[in-house]
Amino acid sequence: MSRFLAACRREPVDRTPIWLMRQAGRYLPEYRALRAKVSFLELCKTPDLAAEVTAQPVDILGVDAAILFSDILVVPEAMGMELILDDQGPQFPAPLQSRADVEKLRVPDPEQELRFVMEAIRRVRRRLEQVPLIGFCGGPWTLAAYMIEGRTSRSFERAKAALMGDEQMAHSLLGKIADALVLYLNAQLAAGAQALQIFDSWAGALGPEDYAHLGAPYLARVIQSLRRDGQPVIVFGVETGELLAQLAATGADVVGVDWRVPLDEARGRVGPAVALQGNLDPASLLLPLPELRKRVARVLELADRAGPGHVFNLGHGVLPSTPVESVKALVEQVHAHTPPR
């Protein structure tokens, strides 16, 4: 069995497995070469190209898992919202403003409106035999926040005002997104995804009491409705220090941790039953190699203290200015490490 899947299940592994959020992306010349020819959204929607980009970091870096090249916002698009993805970041030109707007959203059939994703998964699986493929989606709160704000935000004030101020709208929107995600992730599993990560990226914008109301229950509902045959589920967000226990209680097998919480401290918050994923500060990859190595060693040391079940990753995505050579050095160093049993 793959060491990535074993670590997700907190089973013994010979070496610490590693993959990186945004491991397929702008820092890779091979990716930039493709993106010079097609737009981001075209890349997501052309299964052969998405499969190629998904496989690039496995070939180039030797990471222990591939993650499907796609975007969390293709789901709101399939639910009926116009999506623009350009260099300004993602935008919904007509964000949700009312309960009536929520009523109009569809719960898409993933083998129809999101067929390009399933097709890409099938092609990656045919091409990539050596490591597991991670499918993914955004968390209900994060998607709802994007759909109401229309773009990323510092304060998420519109989303908070709408969802905290109108319980009926909140439950109708978050419930509909959760329904869509259950179908979407089940279709990904059926197409061949061997693990799933739910990016509740903006979880940390909510205080713990709000997350217990607007975030965690919908994550749990999604995870508990999956028809899984052993495929692990990873949940991840940034600024989630106060939310780790809630994330661990959703039914996820693995909790991703950003670089703000040391992994031994995170273990205290999540309890013994889940694996941990993380948590090198992505900026570490911009440092001179000796300084990078010290920081990688420190993450491994704290992970060892946290006990079995560690998937090495960054605390957030690879930064576009990251040197590829530094990523290779990182993978090599992690692969030299044997965690305790």
Next chain:
Amino acid sequence: MSRFLAACRREPVDRTPIWLMRQAGRYLPEYRALRAKVSFLELCKTPDLAAEVTAQPVDILGVDAAILFSDILVVPEAMGMELILDDQGPQFPAPLQSRADVEKLRVPDPEQELRFVMEAIRRVRRRLEQVPLIGFCGGPWTLAAYMIEGRTSRSFERAKAALMGDEQMAHSLLGKIADALVLYLNAQLAAGAQALQIFDSWAGALGPEDYAHLGAPYLARVIQSLRRDGQPVIVFGVETGELLAQLAATGADVVGVDWRVPLDEARGRVGPAVALQGNLDPASLLLPLPELRKRVARVLELADRAGPGHVFNLGHGVLPSTPVESVKALVEQVHAHTPPR
């Protein structure tokens, strides 16, 4: 004595004191009227106008403290960096790139290059007798991050690469900023500031081990070099859940907490010796009044559990879209609350 100063010292108060970060700002029509005539930086640099804007929220809202209207970036400007403050947010068109750039920075004489700040403080004090005036500055790490990035950032990757990768540059830059801040804050105290807040706004971009190296020691050095006559010092940052103990150990009297950490939990992290400031989610002020009231009551309840020493505030600044009537309702509700002794 003012109930704000008493609460900062964890002394008994009749009512919970309240002031709000960015209480003088765009959400106030009186402020917008002035800003229609002068730029932000002109406002900061014209003592009569800065004094007027500083006093507005005291007159309009009845808050228990005024905070000087200014910007943390006037210090790097006085150190020799060109500063542009416009609707795009603050920018340094020539950010720091090398040790040589750091060498060129001056430690300004606050009664010369920052005289407009001291003059504004003296005018506010003459005009505003009923409540104390809070002076302020940015934290060394936060200012250094702005000076290297040239603008705000999501990842602070340039600042991290420069400061984590070059220890000599880090200590030379952070040390020089700390020296400038000591002179600046001492001059504010001499001019009449009755309390000080240090905004280490981007503290939470650093993991705890990096903050222990690049953040907290320079904060402590500034605080411990102040010539105070009882004026309390407040330290504040966002996303500081893992840094609260370090912030409490700097010598500050009060630790500001963002909305992510419940105040009773924060008390466990800071220990018994400091007061707490915070921590309503600023988006709460966009909610219908009954929902706002529930959230305010909850903050007060958790603050009571955290024990004596609570200054009510938001977890971050007032959002520009905030209705003034909601802020008035907030102040009224907090002023109806008698904390435990």
